Amino acid sequence: MTLSMVKNRFFTLVNCLVRIESLLSYYNLLLVNVGRNVVISKHVKIRGGRNISIGDNTHINAFSFLMAGKRSKIVIGKNCAISYHVHMRTTTPRKEDFLCPSSGTAHKKEMIERSIIIGDNVWIGAYSFIREGVTVGSNTVIGSHSVVTKDIEENSIAFGNPAKPQ
Numbered sequence: 001m002t003l004s005m006v007k008n009r010f011f012t013l014v015n016c017l018v019r020i021e022s023l024l025s026y027y028n029l030l031l032v033n034v035g036r037n038v039v040i041s042k043h044v045k046i047r048g049g050r051n052i053s054i055g056d057n058t059h060i061n062a063f064s065f066l067m068a069g070k071r072s073k074i075v076i077g078k079n080c081a082i083s084y085h086v087h088m089r090t091t092t093p094r095k096e097d098f099l100c101p102s103s104g105t106a107h108k109k110e111m112i113e114r115s116i117i118i119g120d121n122v123w124i125g126a127y128s129f130i131r132e133g134v135t136v137g138s139n140t141v142i143g144s145h146s147v148v149t150k151d152i153e154e155n156s157i158a159f160g161n162p163a164k165p166q
């Protein structure tokens with residue numbers, strides 16, 4: 001087999017995987033409980049769609065990633081703007097599984113699962129990360145590139161790593 005044939009096969013495989021990834025997102029998108037006038041832009045990745053709900057007039061912008069587990073939910077309220085590349089996931093590995101890998105493979109162990117709740121009229125700036133278990137109160141702005149590790153009260157502007165109300 002020549003080098004160009006190997007390259008060809010490699011790119012065909014990558015292309016195939018990208019399509020499977022898109023199909024998975026479309027399938028999950030169908031399961032999401034969406035309100036009226038919801039916009040989900042291109043390249044948004046959704047996992048665990050049946051445990052995600054998005055309120056009326058909310059926009060999820062391109063390249064964001066929403067992942068809910070089987071035992072946890074993502075609930076996003078009405079009139080929210082979730083900007084580009086925002087990452088929210090309700091599941092995460094336990095750190096102990098990596099610190100003391102006693103048996104089996106860490107990534108196969110039970111994950112932590114805690115729901116994420118976003119109120120109404122919330123703007124989450126680009127590239128922000130919302131940790132599992134966090135509630136962001138209504139009428140709140142989360143600045144771009146924030147790492148939100150704890151609940152944010154309603155009517156606040158919060159940003160930074162870790163995000164703190166200003």
Ligand SMILES: CC(C)(COP(=O)(O)OP(=O)(O)OC[C@H]1O[C@@H](n2cnc3c(N)ncnc32)[C@H](O)[C@@H]1OP(=O)(O)O)[C@@H](O)C(=O)NCCC(=O)NCCS
Nearest residue numbers: 081083084124125126141142143144145146157158159160
């Ligand atoms: C949070 C935000 C709305 C604050 O805007 P603002 O009130 O005009 O803030 P200012 O520019 O007056 O900044 C106030 C201070 O906070 C700091 N700051 C503002 N946003 C910050 C952020 N995301 N992370 C860290 N620090 C931030 C500024 O550096 C400034 O610090 P200083 O007082 O030491 O000079 C804005 O910075 C932001 O992050 N907007 C989101 C932008 C975005 O994601 N757009 C994508 C299109 S949807």
